[in-house]
Amino acid sequence: MPLKACIFDAYGTLFDVSAAAREAAGEPGRERLASVWPALAEDWRRKQLEYSWLRAITGAHCDFWQVTQDGLDWALEAQGLTDPALRDRLLQLYRELSAYPEVPAMLKALRTQGRRTGILSNGSEGMLADAVRSAGIGDLLDVVLSVDRVGVFKPASRVYDLVGQALSLDPGEILFVSSNGWDAASARSYGFSTAWVNRQGVPMDRLPGQPDYVLSDLSGIPDIED
Structure with missing residues (x-):
């Protein structure tokens, strides 16, 4: 057919889902992110997908933007990054991939x-x-x-x-x-x-x-x- x-x-x-972390890592004052951004991007994407699957299975649906934020929060904590301004910047860049x-x-x-x-x-x-x-x-x-x-x-x-x-x-x-x-x-x-x-x-x-x-x-x- x-x-x-x-x-x-x-x-x-x-x-490109890695673009947000990669671009933020290249900005002035982001030296800590620059050393770990590939791992952060990978964790962010993996958790985003895992949370979507679990919500589909359990019927606990929500907006994908919430899933995206939840995945980022997990990834930031895993890398020991606690700067709220960095979180806001990464989310902004994700809207402009x-x-x-x-x-x-x-x-x-x-x-x-x-x-x-x-x-x-x-x-x-x-x-x-x-x-x-x-x-x-x-x-x-x-x-x-x-x-x-x-x-x-x-x-x-x-x-x-x-x-x-x-x-x-x-x-x-x-x-x-x-x-x-x-x-x-x-x-x-x-x-x-x-x-x-x-x-x-x-x-x-x-x-x-x-x-x-x-x-x-x-x-x-x-x-x-x-």
Whole structure:
């Protein structure tokens, strides 16, 4: 079945989730952060995801911005960083994350091919609006879909349902792209064709679904035809 749309996870896929800690670490007076920022960024992202999974399982849903703050608080404490101004700065930068360098050209190529494009993310509608605006890619997206609409985080099937509802397409007509192996696998089990962007070269998750394509970055997405 021809692929008529390409839908992307946001954080870690289109937007560089390490950018906030990396940029803050380069600012004057951030010497302590500069020595630990990679570990902080990794802990922040890991806890953000873990908390989203646990909230999905227990039914204790909340705004993803709260999950993001909770993950950061854990990561800061783990590194012994207690400066409230640093916390505020990191959260500010997270609302303005950089897109990966290949993103604009990749999205333009998809649009030239006549494919619809969009985002499906755990991020709240406000977070996604800020990120899309900061990256300057709003005119390259047909839809930006947040789990806010269903009140549960991925990989709940109700989240993936949002894509077909918004675009009036069957799952087999959609390529779903994520940098999270678990997300790509779950979306494949749901019925999407999926591409896993494995930037770190980590092993594939042992899950029922397996992604159809594995790429090191997003530049090859327009070459996927069916």
